[in-house]
Amino acid sequence: MSPQGQRVVVIGNGMAGARVVDEICRRDPAARVTVFGTEERPAYNRILLSDVLAGQRRHDEIALTECPPNVVQRLGTSVVRIDRNARTVVGEDRSTTQYDALVLATGSTALVPPVHGIAGPDGLLLSGVHVFRTLDDCEAITAAAGRARTAVVVGGGLLGLEAARGLLRHGLRVEVVHGMDHLMEAQLDPTGGAVLRRAVEALGVTVHLGSFASAVTGGRRVTGVRLANGRHVDADLVVLACGIRPQVDLARAAGLSIGRAILVDDGLRTDDPHVFAIGECAQHRDQVYGLVAPAWEQAAVLADLLTGRPASYTGSKLVTRLKAMDLDVAAMGDTAPELADCGGGLEVLSFADPVRHVYKKLVVRDGVVTGAILLGDLSTVGEVTQAFDRATPLPEARLHLLFRGGGDTAPVDPAGLEDDATVCTCNGVRAGTIRATQLRTVAAVALATRATTGCGGCRGVVEGLLRGSAGAALQPVAGSAVGERRSA
Ligand SMILES: Cc1cc2nc3c(=O)[nH]c(=O)nc-3n(C[C@H](O)[C@H](O)[C@H](O)COP(=O)(O)OP(=O)(O)OC[C@H]3O[C@@H](n4cnc5c(N)ncnc54)[C@H](O)[C@@H]3O)c2cc1C
Numbered sequence: 001m002s003p004q005g006q007r008v009v010v011i012g013n014g015m016a017g018a019r020v021v022d023e024i025c026r027r028d029p030a031a032r033v034t035v036f037g038t039e040e041r042p043a044y045n046r047i048l049l050s051d052v053l054a055g056q057r058r059h060d061e062i063a064l065t066e067c068p069p070n071v072v073q074r075l076g077t078s079v080v081r082i083d084r085n086a087r088t089v090v091g092e093d094r095s096t097t098q099y100d101a102l103v104l105a106t107g108s109t110a111l112v113p114p115v116h117g118i119a120g121p122d123g124l125l126l127s128g129v130h131v132f133r134t135l136d137d138c139e140a141i142t143a144a145a146g147r148a149r150t151a152v153v154v155g156g157g158l159l160g161l162e163a164a165r166g167l168l169r170h171g172l173r174v175e176v177v178h179g180m181d182h183l184m185e186a187q188l189d190p191t192g193g194a195v196l197r198r199a200v201e202a203l204g205v206t207v208h209l210g211s212f213a214s215a216v217t218g219g220r221r222v223t224g225v226r227l228a229n230g231r232h233v234d235a236d237l238v239v240l241a242c243g244i245r246p247q248v249d250l251a252r253a254a255g256l257s258i259g260r261a262i263l264v265d266d267g268l269r270t271d272d273p274h275v276f277a278i279g280e281c282a283q284h285r286d287q288v289y290g291l292v293a294p295a296w297e298q299a300a301v302l303a304d305l306l307t308g309r310p311a312s313y314t315g316s317k318l319v320t321r322l323k324a325m326d327l328d329v330a331a332m333g334d335t336a337p338e339l340a341d342c343g344g345g346l347e348v349l350s351f352a353d354p355v356r357h358v359y360k361k362l363v364v365r366d367g368v369v370t371g372a373i374l375l376g377d378l379s380t381v382g383e384v385t386q387a388f389d390r391a392t393p394l395p396e397a398r399l400h401l402l403f404r405g406g407g408d409t410a411p412v413d414p415a416g417l418e419d420d421a422t423v424c425t426c427n428g429v430r431a432g433t434i435r436a437t438q439l440r441t442v443a444a445v446a447l448a449t450r451a452t453t454g455c456g457g458c459r460g461v462v463e464g465l466l467r468g469s470a471g472a473a474l475q476p477v478a479g480s481a482v483g484e485r486r487s488a
Helices: 015-027 046-053 134-145 158-169 190-202 247-252 291-306 381-390 432-439 442-449 459-469
Strands: 007-011 034-035 072-075 079-082 088-091 096-098 099-104 108-110 129-131 150-154 173-177 205-208 213-217 223-227 231-234 237-240 245-246 263-264 275-277 282-284 320-324 327-333 346-353 357-367 369-375 420-422
Touching: 007 015, 007 096, 007 459, 015 034, 034 275, 046 108, 046 134, 046 158, 046 381, 072 291, 079 247, 096 291, 129 134, 134 158, 134 237, 150 158, 150 223, 158 237, 158 320, 173 213, 173 231, 190 320, 190 357, 190 369, 213 327, 231 420, 263 275, 327 381, 369 381, 381 420, 420 459, 442 459
Parallel strands: 007 034, 007 099, 034 072, 099 275, 129 237, 150 173, 150 237, 173 205, 263 282
Antiparallel strands: 079 088, 088 096, 108 245, 213 223, 223 231, 320 327, 327 369, 346 357, 357 369
16 A cells, blocks of 8 residues: 555544644645544644633634645544444544544543542532643633632642642632642652742742542532541632543554553554554553653654655653743753762752752763753753753763853853754754744744744744844754654
8 A cells, every 4th residue: 555645534633633634744735634623623732721721822822733725624523433444433423434544643631530529420520620631621710710719729740830820810819739749740859849839839829748639529519629638628619630541442442452551663553553643642662741742753753654754753852841830940851869879870960049949950870961950040951951862971060051150040042052952842943943944033933843833932042043143144954944853
């Protein structure tokens, strides 16, 4: 079967599904693609839901790029069955669609903890209790916030803190209940979590750590959350941000191999050669990613394969850059080692200024950066990311990775960034690629390279690069302007 002209069906019109459709059509404008999406809306940037909740963007401002015209979009239609023998998918409207290649991009659902009183016998959440995953969820929380005065967010990871930030902006009193001993334990070590807690509390949020919710209280409407230690936290709005569960039911019913998610190889292929999986529903080399950069990297690899180009996905080296309650955070690699672990080639350098909400940590093994946390001051993030990416031995002096000369905390002038420094971590776009476009506006650069179109945190750096390159003689660098396949 020639890859060109084959019928591709994509299940899921989220961040991974919409991207693979776009990537396929960029490579083969005549591609025959059908995409199914449970959500009725055109694809949108899920990362920016927090900004919508905080009232900083309207919902129509977070749309992803328009679907190419030759693609058949089946919005508001869930696929309910896959028939692998007939190579068809069955929609909830009983339609049958034939495929040569099937892409599962079904993402995750929000985890609802098995807590007493959280849902009725019909399985519906108690009135006033919400999850935070879709634009519909976002609108429901916004409407509920208008009627509420106090809110509890269950979960102190990135999503929970984003929800807390949004609710604060609606003028609510907000308390965060977190079962672990420190906030954002997936990205931060205990000291980083403690510094973040001070920053969160300074904004007026009460934080309960090591506190599992044991019950949601209220009859017709929620009245609060009872903690495992017996304490009751009053609330007339509860937002659950307790993690995610990959959506694998469809794949499991079709007899595909499932671990924590759908198992795929380096060709993103399941154990059926005609069926692929990408994004949060896929498990590759034992990793299930919960971030957009790997999903978009996988989409580019799969688009290559489905249009007859050689490619393989070997995993994503993650640099997480985000804002937690307006505090900049960057985390990468293995950040667990503590100062006491130093020795035998392992070095840990750290600096904490809890009052100013700054924490920095560098983990070095045999002279190579293998992990780092930067919280509250990202002035050296370019150098640290580069050292981590390149994995080349550091010079004996390491302090420049934590502090710029004179303790200057202003970000590095982007004009000085080396060409291979990653600028947009969501899309893996490097400084050299942006310079090579010779474009002059952020919008034009976004169109050509996709930089700034993920979380948008790199916008200032892109602006700086454009300022720096204005009038300068520009040399093209290797690599295409679109689809750079590297996740940061
Ligand atoms: C509020 C919020 C903030 C976030 N912030 C960040 C961040 O700062 N940085 C970051 O990297 N990541 C962030 N994430 C995570 C990021 O959004 C996800 O990693 C990304 O959306 C995963 O893409 P996906 O396509 O695998 O899943 P999704 O985007 O969830 O898309 C899956 C789609 O498939 C549809 N679907 C499922 N089953 C079917 C079916 N049977 N038929 C048809 N359609 C189906 C679903 O309805 C959904 O629309 C955030 C997430 C949220 C909710």
